[in-house]
Amino acid sequence: MENCRAAYRLLNRSSRNLLDRRTNSKFFNSVRSSNSGVTYNFTQTSELFKDDVPYHKEIVSTRICSRGYDNGILASLPRNQGNGFRIHFRNLASTASTPARNHSFCMINSDDISYFKKILGEKGVVQEEEKLDDANTDWMRKYKGSSKLMLQPKSTQEVSQILEYCNSRCLAVVPQGGNTGLVGGSVPVFDEVIINVSSMNNILSFDKVSGILVCEAGCILENLISFLDNEGFIMPLDLGAKGSCQIGGNVSTNAGGLRLIRYGSLHGSVLGLEAVLANGTVLDMLGTLRKDNTGYDLKHLFIGSEGSLGVVTKVSILTPPKLSSVNLAFLACEDYNGCQKLLLEAKRKLGEILSAFEFLDISAMDLVLKHLDGLRDPLPSSKHNFYILIETTGSTESHDKEKLEAFLLQSIESGLLTDGVLAQDINQASAFWRIREGVPEALMKAGAVYKYDLSLPPEKMYDLVLEMRGRLGSVANVVAYGHLGDGNLHLNISTPQ
Amino acid sequence: MENCRAAYRLLNRSSRNLLDRRTNSKFFNSVRSSNSGVTYNFTQTSELFKDDVPYHKEIVSTRICSRGYDNGILASLPRNQGNGFRIHFRNLASTASTPARNHSFCMINSDDISYFKKILGEKGVVQEEEKLDDANTDWMRKYKGSSKLMLQPKSTQEVSQILEYCNSRCLAVVPQGGNTGLVGGSVPVFDEVIINVSSMNNILSFDKVSGILVCEAGCILENLISFLDNEGFIMPLDLGAKGSCQIGGNVSTNAGGLRLIRYGSLHGSVLGLEAVLANGTVLDMLGTLRKDNTGYDLKHLFIGSEGSLGVVTKVSILTPPKLSSVNLAFLACEDYNGCQKLLLEAKRKLGEILSAFEFLDISAMDLVLKHLDGLRDPLPSSKHNFYILIETTGSTESHDKEKLEAFLLQSIESGLLTDGVLAQDINQASAFWRIREGVPEALMKAGAVYKYDLSLPPEKMYDLVLEMRGRLGSVANVVAYGHLGDGNLHLNISTPQ
Incomplete structure (x- = not known):
């Protein structure tokens, strides 16, 4: 019974605050997960995105971080301490309070x-x-x-x-x-x-x-x-x-x-x-x-x-x-809509072997090529707006290759893909992954960066990037990459200083 | 903060009782999940399995049910009501209290x-x-x-x-x-x-x-x-x-x-x-x-x-x-060890297309064939101790068939399988599934039944069945089937009355 009551208390007390926060776009504050436990508590608000941000409250969710142990x-x-906690939070805008010990x-x-x-x-x-x-x-x-x-x-x-x-x-x-x-x-x-x-x-x-x-x-x-x-x-x-x-x-x-x-x-x-x-x-x-x-x-x-x-x-x-066959393709799309369609097709055609579907936009690609040594563009013939990494993992090499090649051929024929290359060996595969995984490092080398880690319905994900670019103009470089397959966008605002 | 405190309370209060119960073999009481919410609360103990049951406390877990709303x-x-709740529970043994309103x-x-x-x-x-x-x-x-x-x-x-x-x-x-x-x-x-x-x-x-x-x-x-x-x-x-x-x-x-x-x-x-x-x-x-x-x-x-x-x-x-290719095999193994090895092989060889791995023992098979109309033994040439249903689901019919056939051939050659048949069409597949899914119905028709739904490490799962058979002797028919792939055993004690 005590379990039941304690659970009730948790649910009752937390329902208002926590759940409102879960679905409230006001609360997308600072961003990327740390990979260890943290000292923070939940933020009260972030002024960066005001009420006029055109995202429905239910579609935006992101990790909420703040720091400073005033919150206990x-x-x-x-x-x-009663209810007298002062709330401090980290905030991208200059309105952020400075936490005090x-x-x-x-x-x-x-x-x-x-x-x-x-x-x-x-x-x-x-x-x-x-x-x-x-x-x-x-x-x-x-x-x-x-x-x-x-x-x-x-x-x-x-x-x-x-x-x-x-x-x-x-x-x-x-x-x-x-x-x-x-x-x-x-x-x-x-x-x-x-x-x-x-x-x-x-x-x-x-x-x-x-x-x-x-x-x-x-x-x-x-x-x-x-x-x-x-x-x-x-x-x-x-x-x-x-x-x-x-x-x-x-x-x-x-x-x-x-x-x-x-x-x-x-x-x-x-x-x-x-x-x-x-x-x-x-x-x-x-x-x-x-x-x-x-x-x-x-x-x-x-x-x-x-x-x-x-x-x-x-x-x-x-x-x-562990399955024996892993294949990796580095692909190019001209528009975000095409990326989404490609995802849907990949889920159907590659079905059970699809193991990653990552994307980076042209800004991310440019940064990586500029700041990371020893990497070159896998698709050098021209620039593309979006780059996609598709990985397949399966048990039978010949089956997987056949599926992947058929999928790529069909996608190029239907115009979804503008270019693409299959990794020929493990070194090439590593180089492809290094491009995608190297974006945070490239961003750091490029100067100051504000990082957001957002979950959004895939179809609306890139609207936010365009919106940010529109708002920030030439002030900053808006760089986007992430897990398209999971609706998880890494949004980065990069400035030289 | 209130969330944090409430969560603390939940964790602190529940840690002792709930978590002990989670891993305590004394608490395997009545059994199978209902498919709707229930009125019960946790049971205090079940006398059926005494301390001398040779299962380590950490390896036995089952859904705990009791009824009667005395617990609130x-x-x-x-x-x-303070802490004065009387605890009532359903119990297989006659020592069970009768709940009072x-x-x-x-x-x-x-x-x-x-x-x-x-x-x-x-x-x-x-x-x-x-x-x-x-x-x-x-x-x-x-x-x-x-x-x-x-x-x-x-x-x-x-x-x-x-x-x-x-x-x-x-x-x-x-x-x-x-x-x-x-x-x-x-x-x-x-x-x-x-x-x-x-x-x-x-x-x-x-x-x-x-x-x-x-x-x-x-x-x-x-x-x-x-x-x-x-x-x-x-x-x-x-x-x-x-x-x-x-x-x-x-x-x-x-x-x-x-x-x-x-x-x-x-x-x-x-x-x-x-x-x-x-x-x-x-x-x-x-x-x-x-x-x-x-x-x-x-x-x-x-x-x-x-x-x-x-x-x-x-x-x-x-x-x-939905993936377009679904295949179903009905197989026979002579011993439980063979069933486990088959599972391991299936995970490796069928890899990404394995979508079900179910088993029933000879007692379950006998009951189904005896009590359900219109079903016949898919492997009539002889009796087997264990029957396995393997389902694969994939995107390419020819690939899946090739994988499944290679797997079956190899398993028969290595002696893991003693017999087996692939469903040739959807009707045959339905008939195979009907055998597995019909066990609860057959058990009901066979008379009184005590049902347990147990999670166990697959390698120890069938020991319990043998133990129960040893203890109950000719008093009751011990019938076992379930999700071998998930370590989930449906243990049934069936008696004519």
């Missing part, structure tokens, strides 16, 4: 350090400034905290002890995984204690019959991919940051990535989780069953909750068998 | 009837005994309630008005969809008001580009399948009860069904929900985006919560494109 978060929520949080003292050394050992307690520098800085090098302490627990028990202690001492914390986030969500704002789970990087079990992998939160995605590759399986998740991002952060941010079109979101793939709440309570939801309908499925609250409900410490995930 | 549920939770709930009076007629009209208020008979009886005809009133709202607004009123009057309710559940979860225990959503059966929208369907909760699954078929799409969910079960019930019970192996669970497919809470509050979580990471994803709490958190009124679901 995760561990060390100042108790009995909330003095309800305590400062770290030497007793704290001694305690942490006692439970983690000397090695698990990092205080040297140069070692803290990376952890204090986000991937985009836009945000910098001034944490004096990074803790590196090696077990769930240690995470629990840390959080229990920080909670009792009212010390602010920020959980951190690979720190690959593009919005600075995983870096401290002020002097939070960084809880870095990188040392929790063991693979705990893998069942070859069911394909179920159980591992610790600090496992780097690429290491999991390599491990599974040897076992004849793949991760259902792949993204550009795979070399550094960690699975705990992927789950905490509900990372989508390149394979969502084929394998769905982490809500479908993650079978179980272990997480530690702010007060140190360990929640064991680490099921390894394909179906588990017993009780409310609380793990889903943690998927995408960005570290705000707890630190994910272990993950159980369903992995698909 | 959905609408009309008796307020201020909780007198905190009020009886329906003529004012109530007048009120309901005012909001629903005469047609929406059903009081005739013969019309109530079906709604008072479960599909297995094992449980019978004595509700005097069934309400048939035609809109979310009406559901909200009903629940708000029932809550204020302390009237118990039971939400009902297709009433196809096999554990009686959707029938009243006593005199609850039945809220039947069958009249809410409109398809609200379908987007052919994204494949996203939005419909009301009372849509019959088979009607949705037919509708989508015309549009060139399929439901990601299919199950034997499709002719009667409704999508709201499917979602509320997190129905798995025959396609889970290919398209995953409803946690992956359901993009949005609308639900009405006990006090009449309407939660609009009806997103139609493939990715929506804004805020906590509360809809997942409703998926599989069996009506205990609210009445699902609308559903938004991602549907895959």
Whole structure:
């Protein structure tokens, strides 16, 4: 019964605020998922897009981020603060408030350090400034905290002890995984204690019959991919940051990535989780069953909750068998409407083997070719407005090639495609992927960039880009790319400074 | 912040009870999902399986059902009852308590009837005994309630008005969809008001580009399948009860069904929900985006919560494109180990086209052939211990046939398969499916049956069946079938009386 009542409370209390926010276009604020838990809370509003933005409130959704721990978060929520929280948020416009440190949080003292050394050992307690520098800085090098302490627990028990202690001492914390986030969500704002789970990087079990992998939160995605590759399986998740991002952060941010079109979101793939709440309570939801309908499925609250409900410490995930045949095509379309039609055709004609459908516009392509070394245009004969990457993954090389070639031929004949090339080997395939995955890096090299990560119905997705270009004129370069197959647009406003 | 706190409360309060229950073998009680919301609450214990049952606590999971509204549920939770709830539960053993009506709930009076007629009209208020008979009886005809009133709202607004009123009057309710559940979860225990959503059966929208369907909760699954078929799409969910079960019930019970192996669970497919809470509050979580990471994803709490958190009124679901080639093979294996190896091989060799992997044991096959008219053994040359149904779904007939035939040939050569036949046309395919889907009906005709719906690691799944056979000896017939590909066993104990 207590479960039922607690759930009621959650639903009743959160229904108004949270759900309104979910569907309210006012709330598209800062943007791209971080790949580790973050310190933020929800923003109140963003003034950038006013009411006259021509998007229906139900069609726009994006990750909402703000920073500053005035709102109180995760561990060390100042108790009995009532409703008097000040709301701070990051905002692209100059109207953004500057967050101020909330003095309800305590400062770290030497007793704290001694305690942490006692439970983690000397090695698990990092205080040297140069070692803290990376952890204090986000991937985009836009945000910098001034944490004096990074803790590196090696077990769930240690995470629990840390959080229990920080909670009792009212010390602010920020959980951190690979720190690959593009919005600075995983870096401290002020002097939070960084809880870095990188040392929790063991693979705990893998069942070859069911394909179920159980591992610790600090496992780097690429290491999991390599491990599974040897076992004849793949991760259902792949993204550009795979070399550094960690699975705990992927789950905490509900990372989508390149394979969502084929394998769905982490809500479908993650079978179980272990997480530690702010007060140190360990929640064991680490099921390894394909179906588990017993009780409310609380793990889903943690998927995408960005570290705000707890630190994910272990993950159980369903992995698909590796299929032997992978093909990649780099294609060009003249208009966005053509891209959409191509998607629909690809779903039908390539059906079960379609594993990625990515797009970048001419601005993104130009940036990549200009700023990244060693890359060249796969379709150099002329410029195109849109570029599409189609990947297929199947079990029989000859079947897949036949399907893909027939699809491409038909698409060129019908005028949907203006040009295209099939990767002839793994090097060429890597080069094609490097173009798509290199856009964030190229943007960073091009100067200042404001990043948005938007979910939109595919048919309306590019309207927003055109609208932004119209509004900004020559002030900034509007660059768009992303997961067309999933309705996920990466919108970037790039300026030289 | 309130969201965050409420979520904390939910997690803290529920962690002990709910999560222990999730992984505690003591809690496998009554059994199969109903396909509509139910009145039950969690059981305390079942004495049937004592501590000496040789299954590790983490490997057994099953749906937990009990009935009787002493526990207070959905609408009309008796307020201020403190912790003094008596716990009643349904139990296979004779030690089960008999639930007693909780007198905190009020009886329906003529004012109530007048009120309901005012909001629903005469047609929406059903009081005739013969019309109530079906709604008072479960599909297995094992449980019978004595509700005097069934309400048939035609809109979310009406559901909200009903629940708000029932809550204020302390009237118990039971939400009902297709009433196809096999554990009686959707029938009243006593005199609850039945809220039947069958009249809410409109398809609200379908987007052919994204494949996203939005419909009301009372849509019959088979009607949705037919509708989508015309549009060139399929439901990601299919199950034997499709002719009667409704999508709201499917979602509320997190129905798995025959396609889970290919398209995953409803946690992956359901993009949005609308639900009405006990006090009449309407939660609009009806997103139609493939990715929506804004805020906590509360809809997942409703998926599989069996009506205990609210009445699902609308559903938004991602549907895959229909692929043109479907093939079905009916196969025989001599031992359970062989069935598992076959599954592993099928995942590798059939890869992307495998869409079902079902099994039934010889007891199930015997029952079907004995009790269902017009069915004959597809492999009549000899008896086999296990029968497997493999379905493939792909985009190119010739490719799929080639893959399937190569797989079957290899499996026979390697001795994994002892016999097998490919369906030559749609009639034969239907006859094969009828065998698998007809097991529940055959069991009912065979006499009394105790039904369990268990999730187990596939490699240990059949041990339980053998264990039960050993324990029960000649007292009862132990019949097993289910979704081998998903580790989902339908265990049935059948006795003539």
